[in-house]
Amino acid sequence: MIPMENVSKLPMCLVVKTRSYHVTSFLNKIQPQNLKNKSKSSQEWLTRQLNDPYVKKARYHNYRARSAFKLLEINERFQLLKPGMMVVECGAAPGAWTQVLVEKLKLTSQDKHLKGRVIALDIKSMEPVIGAETISGVDCTEHSAQDNVLKMLGSQKVDIVLSDMAPNATGIKEMDHEQITSLAYSALTFSLNLLKTESGIFLCKIWEGRNTERLASDLRKFFKLVKHVKPASSRTDSSELYFLAKGFRGITLA
Numbered sequence: 001m002i003p004m005e006n007v008s009k010l011p012m013c014l015v016v017k018t019r020s021y022h023v024t025s026f027l028n029k030i031q032p033q034n035l036k037n038k039s040k041s042s043q044e045w046l047t048r049q050l051n052d053p054y055v056k057k058a059r060y061h062n063y064r065a066r067s068a069f070k071l072l073e074i075n076e077r078f079q080l081l082k083p084g085m086m087v088v089e090c091g092a093a094p095g096a097w098t099q100v101l102v103e104k105l106k107l108t109s110q111d112k113h114l115k116g117r118v119i120a121l122d123i124k125s126m127e128p129v130i131g132a133e134t135i136s137g138v139d140c141t142e143h144s145a146q147d148n149v150l151k152m153l154g155s156q157k158v159d160i161v162l163s164d165m166a167p168n169a170t171g172i173k174e175m176d177h178e179q180i181t182s183l184a185y186s187a188l189t190f191s192l193n194l195l196k197t198e199s200g201i202f203l204c205k206i207w208e209g210r211n212t213e214r215l216a217s218d219l220r221k222f223f224k225l226v227k228h229v230k231p232a233s234s235r236t237d238s239s240e241l242y243f244l245a246k247g248f249r250g251i252t253l254a
Contacts, residue, residue, distance in 0.1 A: 091165030200248030
């Protein structure tokens with residue numbers, strides 16, 4: 001440490017650079033206020049949220065969460081969503097993906113020829129999204145909730161089943177992976193009763209782990225094309241990725 005009385009003897013360029021470095025670092029990162037009694041993990045989460053460009057974009061575009069951009073990116077790359085489609089969404093809260101679905105299917109349009117439909121479910125409370133049929137407080141993994149959706153659809157089949165379901169993370173990687181894998185398999189089983197043969201699409205979230213390749217292998221039994229997808233809006237330090245499965249083969253009874 002250089003004594004303060006000697007700072008004036010340093011070349012001016014060194015003094016300016018030293019001061020500039022600290023000021024720039026401070027200004028570039030927004031620091032949350034009122035952190036008293038907050039845990040370290042909560043403080044880190046708040047800091048990350050305040051400095052996340054996708055959180056800012058979500059607010060600007062009036063999306064309920066940054067996750068909207070994950071579906072937007074996947075759709076831009078693979079052109080999944082089109083007006084007139086029938087979509088079932090599992091794990092819809094807070095409704096950001098539902099907003100994207102309504103937007104891409106043009107379900108708020110006055111065009112009466114557009115016959116698309118979005119049914120969005122979540123165990124959590126969720127504010128309605130205009131243009132979609134939202135069902136809160138139901139567990140997508142329960143047969144009663146799935147039977148209710150089947151009754152709503154009647155004889156209609158679905159173009160896409162989406163699952164952004166995730167458990168409350170414990171921080172224990174193996175346990176969290178097992179839980180989200182179970183949710184993905186539940187959504188997959190549900191989709192087998194819903195999707196149109198040949199054209200049906202399934203998209204689900206997973207956290208990478210020992211079951212990732214097993215799930216991919218099982219998806220290939222029912223779909224012609226299976227891909228791993230990690231949108232740019234997924235945080236780089238996250239193990240999150242999505243499985244996109246296209247071309248539902250249907251179920252052949254022995």
